[in-house]
Amino acid sequence: MTQPNDLLAALADIAPDSELAQARQTRDAATRHAQGSYDVLFSQADEDFPLAERFAIAAHVAEWHAQAGLQAHYQQQAEPLSDSTRHQVALAFAKRLTFAPVEAKPEHLTELQQAGWSARGVVTLSQLIAFISFQSRLLAGLLLLQGQQPTSEGPAVVAGRWHDAPQTASGKTALTAFTQHALGWEPWLAAKPLAEFTPEEHATLARFGHTDSDYFRLLARNLPLLEQRTLTDKGIFYTAGGLPRAERELAAAVVSKVNGCIFCASVHARKASQLSKEDAAVQKLLNVSPGAVLSHGQSPRWAAVIGFSASLSVTPQQASLNQITVLREHGLDTLALLDLIQSSAFFAWANRLMLTLGEPFLPTSQG
Incomplete structure (x- = not known):
């Protein structure tokens, strides 16, 4: 079956001459590399994770996202998944990662490996589930901008729970509260050793500044996919015009609060503070307790941004046309709204990898 060159445009039925199509063209890198991530995931001829399995798991994840x-x-x-341990463990892993990524533990990766999944296969499986979480929310946002989703939202989204163990799996000091401090992150699955990369692969890692990162060298077990993901990230967050960069970073922190990802929140809340000069407002967001409304006490514009980003981040997503209307009243045009949707959707992807493949720790210098 021939794949469309822009799957999301086809599924959202975006008219080529529409304002939304123009906004997506303005964000050409994000549009192309989101599609490029799809193209890599669903074209690789890997014996350790065949395409039929990939399509089957993707169909389940898309269904869970409604x-x-x-x-x-x-x-x-897709072909139906079997009752084999390999398939059933993978499906349980996919469901956990879709609905409650904060519940991921090191032993879940061990279960996959014991069921026959290779290290590369585990990474690609995690990427696939996280990517569909991104793709589903991006599609939901595009449909909203086309007026094709519900007009009324559900109740205000609240902060999710997060890890409260005092130590990491390896015995380092763990984080039990959200912070703007710089944190470390350690993998539960071994990163690919630098000696195993070809010179060309070394060059790719170096081009993106990934050489010294355990996280990125772990994801580099599927380097073509990591490359497309990184280019998608840059296309969403490092582009001129549209939504101010501070509010894109704010959205990333909001999603991380919904999913309980302390590491991602620390990075992006810090950036939001630096760029907006609104440190107290950003810290107020980080201080929200599990079960409390994330937008409480914020300025009207930030409350609208936070509320929408949070609503898009639950599974299934709950964002609404009413929220889009409010955001437009606060000055967000179609390009800015696309930026907010893409920034929020991307962290459905990022959080799920960070929470599933390892955990943050407090560096010794801060202990």
Whole structure:
């Protein structure tokens, strides 16, 4: 079956001459590399994770996200999963990662490996589930901008829970509260040793500044996918015009509060503070307790941004046309709204990898 060059445009039925199509063209790098990530995931001829399995798991994840069109797309190319341990462990892993990524533990990766999944296969499986979480929310946002989703939202989204163990799996000092301090992160699955990369692969790692990062060298077990993901990230966050960069970073911190990802929140809340000069407001967001409304006590514009980003981040997503209307009243045009949707959706991807493949720790210098 021939894949469309822009799957999301096809599923959202975006008219080529529309304002939304123009906004996506303005964000060409994000548009191309989101599609490029899809193209890599669903074209690789890996014996350790065959395409039929990839499509089958993707169909389940899209269904859990209540994206019927996306589910149908994947289902067309899927084969039913079997009752084998390999498939059932992978499906349980996918469901946990979709609905409650904060519940991931090191032993879940061990279970996958014991069921026959290679280290590369585990990384690609995690990437696939996290990517569909991103793709589903991006599609939901595009449909909203087309006026094709519910007009009323659910209740205000609250902060999720997060890890409260005092130590990491390896015995380092763990984080039990959100912070703007710089943190370390350690993998639960071994990063790929630098000696195992070819010179060309070394060059790719170096080009993106990934050489010294355990996280990125772990994801580099599937380097073509990591490359597309990194280019998607840069296309979403490092582009001129549209939504101010501070509010893109704010959205990343909001999603991390919903999912309980302390590491991602520390990085992006710190950036939001630096760029907006609104340190107290950013810290107020980080201080929200599990079960409390994330937008409480914020300025009207930031409350609208936080509320929308949080609503897009739950599973299934709850963002609404009413929220889009409020954001437009606060000055967000279609390009800015696209930036907010893409920034929020991307951290559905990022959080799920960070929470599933390792955990943060407090560097000794801060202990």
